[in-house]
Amino acid sequence: MAATMRALVIKEIGAVEVVEKPIPEPGPEEAVVRTTAALICTSDVHTVKGALPVPFGRTLGHESVGVIHSLGSAVTGFQEGQRVAVNAVTPCYRCSYCQRGFTSQCGGPLGGYKYTVQTDGNMAEYFVVPAAAANLAPIPDNLPDESAVYACDMLSTGFMGAEHAYLQFGDTVAIFAQGPVGLSATIGANLMGAGRIFAVESRPERQELARRFGADEIIDFSNGDPVQQILDLTDGAGVDAAIEAFGFPQTFEACVRVTKAGGRVSNIGYHGENPNPLQLPLDAFGLGMNDKAIHTGLCPGGSERMERIFRLLQSGRVDPTPMTTHTFGFDDVEKAFALMTSKEDNIIKPLITF
16 A cells, blocks of 8 residues: 555645655544545645744645544544545634633634645645544545535634624625635525625626625625625615625724624634734724624634534535535646735636545
8 A cells, every 4th residue: 555645735835735645643632534535725824825834834724524444543433435524613612712612712713724734735645633422523425525625614714704794684794705705604694593694705707606695785895885885775874793704904804894783793804914903993983982793713624513504505505516616626626726826707606526
């Protein structure tokens, strides 16, 4: 049996390459999964641009599914050859953060996000799953890889955006940016019973998907200030909640401005690439006294959350696969990464098959 595998790594700032690495061996509480399908995330693009300090040669990726290749001696309840998915966040479920319910912060700020940031990621032919008993999620037999892989990050994160907006039936919500995470937040807001969803997006192909996923109004920011457009459509009232899914100061400020007094801002955008500080507009913030709440978050991990998302996929209530605009074999993963970086050819999400 082969002793090495191929993995996509950060070669240097601005460059990736496929290299040979040893197939990993699991520790007592770990598992090793043979990858069958994966998605490339914009977070990896940010990392390669230098937004996160990771060593050169580190394997990228955090959205992969596959079959169990080997199990650590302490891992029970699973078997080799079983189809599984793993969330992008892999908590230990032992530390104080996990025990207090903040699994994405496992071990310290953002500590649950281990792939690429703390250890090799899973855009490779094999990858390690830490705390495997808690983080391996069996994929139902009738759920194909190309659907299940969306539970690893996009749906988990987008749904968290809707959850942290604390939506009630009939609420109005504005979702700023309709990339894969924003589109997933649109799906989540629709599932949670939002009465009117405003999707802020200028690209036609993403506008079309936003409508397909439940958006009622498309706000094209190239046609003018999106906040004013939403205020005009709500007779000056604004929305009950806003979801920031882009990661820029302008969209964060817009979320604060467009929410009503007593409204909620849910931030799921990644702000690591833009060096400018976030600003709170004092008028829209009521000088700090208008009961607006801001909730940040990194998607929760663990198998239980994955299994709940799988049920939505199995029932047909959620189908994220229209976001898959391109499919590549792993031989062409560098080409796929370049396309995800440039956002050419109307790419939204590339599926990598192994």
